[in-house]
Amino acid sequence: xxxxxxxxxxxxxxxxxxxxxxxxxxxxxxxxxxxxxxxxxxxxxxxxxxxxxxxxxxxxxxxxxxxxxxxxxxxxxxxxxxxxxxxxxxxxxxxxxxxxxxxxxxxxxxxxxxxxxxxxxxxxxxxxxxxxxxxxxxxxxxxxxxxxxxxxxxxxxxxxxxxxxxxxxxxxxxxxxxxxxxxxxxxxxxxxxxxxxxxxxxxxxxxxxxxx
Numbered sequence: 305x306x307x308x309x310x311x312x313x314x315x316x317x318x319x320x321x322x323x324x325x326x327x328x329x330x331x332x333x334x335x336x337x338x339x340x341x342x343x344x345x346x347x348x349x350x351x352x353x354x355x356x357x358x359x360x361x362x363x364x365x366x367x368x369x370x371x372x373x374x375x376x377x378x379x380x381x382x383x384x385x386x387x388x389x390x391x392x393x394x395x396x397x398x399x400x401x402x403x404x405x406x407x408x409x410x411x412x413x414x415x416x417x418x419x420x421x422x423x424x425x426x427x428x429x430x431x432x433x434x435x436x437x438x439x440x441x442x443x444x445x446x447x448x449x450x451x452x453x454x455x456x457x458x459x460x461x462x463x464x465x466x467x468x469x470x471x472x473x474x475x476x477x478x479x480x481x482x483x484x485x486x487x488x489x490x491x492x493x494x495x496x497x498x499x500x501x502x503x504x505x506x507x508x509x510x511x512x513x514x515x516x
Contacts, residue, residue, distance in 0.1 A: 319357045321347045326368055330420035335428060340364060365424060366433035372425045373439035376414050380446040383410035397503065400454040405499040407447055408471045409492050415475035416491070422479070426472060444468070474498065 325346040329338050340354040340361055347353075358364040383406040415422040430436055448464045455463055474495060477483050486494065 318347075318349065318353065321349070322354055322357060323367070323371065326364060327371075327418070327421060330368060330424060331418055332420070334420055335365065335424055338365070362430060362433075365428060365430040366435050368421060369425045369428065369430050369433070369436045370439040372418065372421045373436065373443045376411065376425075377439070377443040377446050379410040379414050380407050380443060383407055384446075384450045400451070401500045401503045403450050403454070404467055404470075404503065405496045407450065407467065408474065408495045408499055411471040412475050412478065412491065412495055413488070416478060419479050422475060470499070470502070 322343055326338060326343045329342060329346055338361070340358060341351050343364070344351050344354050354364070358367065384403055425431065425436075425440075431440065444464065447467055448460060451463050451467065452460050478486070478491065483494070
């Protein structure tokens with residue numbers, strides 16, 4: 305084992321260093337350019353060091369996707385940490401829209417901050433790995449739990465799928481530049497307007513025109 309590997313193991317941070325390097329390479333170069341050798345080189349460790357934690361590239365990708373869903377679940381939880389009480393002033397529809405918009409904003413911003421990871425999480429065969437499925441289910445559970453306060457049980461699953469489809473579609477369009485160049489605030493305005501319009505509660509903010 306090289307000196308740098310021994311130092312990493314001594315401090316117990318080799319796995320974290322490998323993961324951080326992999327995430328940086330993933331966002332910068334995409335999944336096709338990612339390899340255990342490239343990750344090792346980026347982390348400054350020997351070519352064999354990653355195999356102590358990941359048996360192959362697929363195992364690494366699954367770990368990264370699971371990490372992404374775990375982070376996304378935390379973002380979703382933070383976004384709706386203090387929701388309005390359902391039914392207050394008869395404003396169920398508006399509260400549902402704001403809860404949905406809060407989760408949509410959290411997801412879209414996560415996608416924009418981590419484009420390579422987002423594409424891995426939602427478009428790579430590794431999403432069938434048990435570790436990824438478990439992490440994805442946990443993130444979806446956050447969405448389902450907060451939507452359940454506003455809709456009957458029989459409508460919950462359909463609404464959850466609709467919300468996932470909405471935020472995924474917005475993320476893909478924004479990542480691809482199909483909606484123009486938007487600042488974070490204007491992105492939030494767009495998300496709010498789309499959510500409120502689709503849920504028929506009226507746009508919370510004015511839909512921005514894309515900066516082209």
